[in-house]
Amino acid sequence: MKQKKLLYAGKAKSVYRTDEKGKLIVEFRDDITAFDGGKKDTLKNKGSYNAEVSAFFFEYLAKNGVKTHFLGMIDERHMAVRELEMIPLEVIVRNIAAGSIVRNYPFKEGMKLDPPVIVIDYKDDSRHDPMLNDDLIIALKLATPQDLKKIKKVALLVNALLVKILARQGITLVDFKIEFGKQGKTIYLGDEVSMDSMRLWDKKTGESLDKDVYRFEKGDVMETYNRVVQRITKKAKKP
């Protein structure tokens, strides 16, 4: 597969056309951002760490019945994916209260959310990704009621699978964000599943093992990402 012209450069990844119809290459760059792009840095190896973890999770999820865009790795930071028409929703699943729901609602940080809470934001940087509800999603024609139902069902399945595999490594999955897209009528899990888009806490120490280390300058984020990659991908037992 040959990389062709740049289709889109986001905050942390670039998407390229390829010489194969319906297939794209996603490049995981070393850029890291937080607070709506207000904090920005470039950190050596960050892209390859996130690509490696994403690939590991996409393979694991696919083995367990989740349709994903992942086709394979080209090198350590370039991923071949199915081209999707992205649905502009940020689907967030929360198992423990942290981050924006603690800031915006009377939840105490660390409170268990059982059943998990799904929050869906409108992926629109110019509007600062406002939170949606089902009626707004349907009125804005961002997804049909059937697609929305399917997206939520898959999001909960992804959550259950990720909770299980991370727990084996002594890691609590606090929350995460995923994105979906369509090819024809089929909905696929797209984008990435990595330390940038999840909140992970060490079960024993409560230490943050994700982008919160960068957001709140809790330590050396690359040292943390390196450790998490080893913990998740190398020692994980096959499901």
Ligand code: ATP
């Ligand atoms: P955010 O950081 O808020 O997710 P962004 O657009 O800056 O937004 P990046 O991760 O840098 O995010 O860019 C990757 C872009 O590629 C996103 O817009 C994402 O929706 C899109 N994308 C991911 N997977 C696919 C796919 N399979 N087909 C087409 N586009 C995709």
Ligand code: TYD
């Ligand atoms: P959230 O608590 O809403 O935001 P913040 O991290 O700013 O407090 O985030 C919930 C989870 O979703 C968290 O693991 C980070 C992830 N996420 C993203 O990856 N991208 C986003 O644009 C948003 C809003 C969240």
